Amino acid sequence: MVNYWLFKSEPSVYSIDDMKRDNAIYWEGIRNYQARNFMRACTVGDRVLFYHSNAKPPGAVGECKIVKEAWPDPEQFNPESKYFDPKASFEKPRWTVVDIEFVSKFDRLVSLQEMKENAKLAEMKLVQKGCRLSVMPVSKEEFEEVLLMGKE
DNA sequence: GCCAACGTTGGC
DNA sequence: GCCAACGTTGGC
Numbered sequence: 001m002v003n004y005w006l007f008k009s010e011p012s013v014y015s016i017d018d019m020k021r022d023n024a025i026y027w028e029g030i031r032n033y034q035a036r037n038f039m040r041a042c043t044v045g046d047r048v049l050f051y052h053s054n055a056k057p058p059g060a061v062g063e064c065k066i067v068k069e070a071w072p073d074p075e076q077f078n079p080e081s082k083y084f085d086p087k088a089s090f091e092k093p094r095w096t097v098v099d100i101e102f103v104s105k106f107d108r109l110v111s112l113q114e115m116k117e118n119a120k121l122a123e124m125k126l127v128q129k130g131c132r133l134s135v136m137p138v139s140k141e142e143f144e145e146v147l148l149m150g151k152e
Numbered sequence: 153g154c155c156a157a158c159g160t161t162g163g164c
Numbered sequence: 165g166c167c168a169a170c171g172t173t174g175g176c
Contacts, residue, residue, distance in 0.1 A: 008174090032159075032172095054174055112175080130157045132173045 003046040004143040005038065006126055007064070007100070008053040008134040016050050016062040019102050024067060026097040027135075028075050029083045035135040040070045042098045049138060049146055051126070052109075059111035060146050068099030106150030120145050 007027060009015070019025070030036055046066040052058055072093035075083035088094040116127045125136045138146075 010174090034159095058175070132158065134173085 004138040006049040006138050008051045010054045011052045024101040026099045038135045039096050039098050042066045057111040059109045062105040063103040064100040067101045070096040073097045110149040
C-alpha cells in the first residue's frame, strides 16, 4: 500500500532545486519523536510532498518518493555534526533517516495560504493551527489535490 | 525580528 | 510525576 507524506525543508538550507540536482538523498536531522515515528512508517514507493518552510511564501513545491526505509541517521554519531546526539549510540540509535528520490518540481508553488483557502484541504494536518511537524502524513485525496494545484 | 505553540529538560 | 524554564519551529 502506498502512503502519502509531507516533508518540510527550509529552502535556504535545502530546496527542491538542490533535491533535483542531487536526485536522491537521505533525509537527515529529524530530531522530533513524532516526526521520527512517521518516518519509521514510510515504505518504499510512498509518495512525498516537498514543502518549503520559512520561505516567502511557504508552500509545496514538488514531489519525491521513498526509495529506502528507515535506517539510523549517521549524523547522530558525528560529534562534528550539528545533529550530533551524545545520548545516541550505535547499539541504541535514537534517530532515523529515510532515503528519498526526486520525482518532479511543480509548475508553480502551491502556497500555504492557497491550501488554507481550499475547502478540500481543511482536514490537512499542515493547515491546522500549531502544526510544527517536519514530517507528517497526508491523505491520498489531499496529496492529489495539491498535485493538481501545482499544475499550469 | 516577533511571538505563539509546542516539545524537552531537569530539579524537586 | 509535576511543572517551570528553556529551546525550537515556522508563520507573519
